[in-house]
Amino acid sequence: EVQLVESGGGLVQPGGSLRLSCVGSGFSFSTYEMNWVRQAPGKGLEYLAYIGHDGRTEYYADSIKGRFTVSRDNAKNSLFLQMDSLRADDTAIYYCARDMWGGATPQEYWGQGTLVTVSS
Amino acid sequence: DIQMTQSPSSLSASVGDRVTITCRASQGISHYLAWYQQKPGKVPKLLIYDVSTLQSGVPSRFSGSGSGTDFTLTISSLQPEDFATYYCQRYNSAPRTFGQGTRVEIK
Secondary structure: OOEEEEEOOEEEOOOOOEEEEEEEEOOOHHHOOEEEEEEOOOOOEEEEEEEOOOOOOEEEOOOOOOOEEEEEEHHHOEEEEEEOOOOHHHOEEEEEEEEOOOOOOOEEEEOOOEEEEEOO | OOOEEEEOOEEEEOOOOOEEEEEEEOOOOOOOEEEEEEOOOOOOEEEEEOOOEEOOOOOOOEEEEEEOOEEEEEEOOOOHHHOOEEEEEEOOOOOOOEOOOEEEEEO
16 A cells, blocks of 8 residues: 655744654565645645655746755655745645656655644 | 647536546657646646656546647546646656646635
């Protein structure tokens, strides 16, 4: 069974940093592209970041470019999102999500999400 | 980046109704279009990919159509468990933009 488990969320002050993690199991983690998506309270889904299966390719939404960094450690079946210069509008549930297969595909599996609250 | 615009943003319908949701891309995205369903407090669920291919386990009352820039999700006979928010997403290139969502409510 494919599982994705996020962690690392919490309360952080504006301007602060947080590092989210996502551990995958039940599949060959190193062969799948991975993504981060967030959802602010009462709002829609916002696609944030993509990382290729080998970690060599990254893409970011304009809203987080220059502040957030996606990375992965295939040896530990782990995906990360380093979030710096956090703002109040970064408050959201953050999901990691796995592509269906290689290439251009949608996100078939999602974690349960981790809540990030940016507030003083 | 290519923008995705859904309409309507919300709709009210009754059980048994035929429901249609539209998604428009600001540029052509070929067949790289997916639909997700999200119920309150739950994780998004992939319904349809490649415009019209039903994900495993998704009821056949759901269907997708379209090409290029204009796409449609149709629920042929709305069931009680279908009341949710639906999102389209393009995945022809990253970042893979979502539409703003369409909330389907009970009339």
